[in-house]
Amino acid sequence: KAGVTQTPRYLIKTRGQQVTLSCSPISGHRSVSWYQQTPGQGLQFLFEYFSETQRNKGNFPGRFSGRQFSNSRSEMNVSTLELGDSALYLCASSLGTEGSAYFGPGTRLTVT
């Protein structure tokens, strides 16, 4: 069974731009969660989508948004990028009911 895939793996953007990251969950998984990982703040929960609906949301500004498609693939968008948005963005997929989450390799975003 293929694992969680994230594209692109690396991204360099300029302040003020916007970016879209993509996540394809494990086949059959209906839940996709997004996390931001930085050296200073660690792993922080952004949001979770389940069957195309946002089920949980972390404490991030509205510049961070996401969506999930009918095939469970998810995208995360960050608008008006700031230097502090530089991070590893991790996507996790799960069945949505039994707790275990399986993480993708992440997208390394650098904002200059």
Place this chain on the structure above:
Amino acid sequence: AQSVTQLGSHVSVSEGALVLLRCNYSSSVPPYLFWYVQYPNQGLQLLLKYTTGATLVKGINGFEAEFKKSETSFHLTKPSAHMSDAAEYFCAVSEGRTGNQFYFGTGTSLTVIP
């Protein structure tokens, strides 16, 4: 509210020695508890989890953890460290039943000395 505290941001052990990584949690509901490992430039890999039932859980690569409700702990152990165990380890808690919102600890970097 849920939170996780990992004691010791850096742990060093000799190859073949016991590995003990500490995790304490706070949860207002019966928690689901997890340990993940992260190798450089990679995502997180699930080592083991506790949801309900037996409090001693065994995971991959010889790791195990014991859920102790009275101590609100979920420490990770491995009897004999291997060089390949060198990585960053994260303890996490979630409510599980209402979604997959994980609260992670700050991580423990494990160094294995040959």
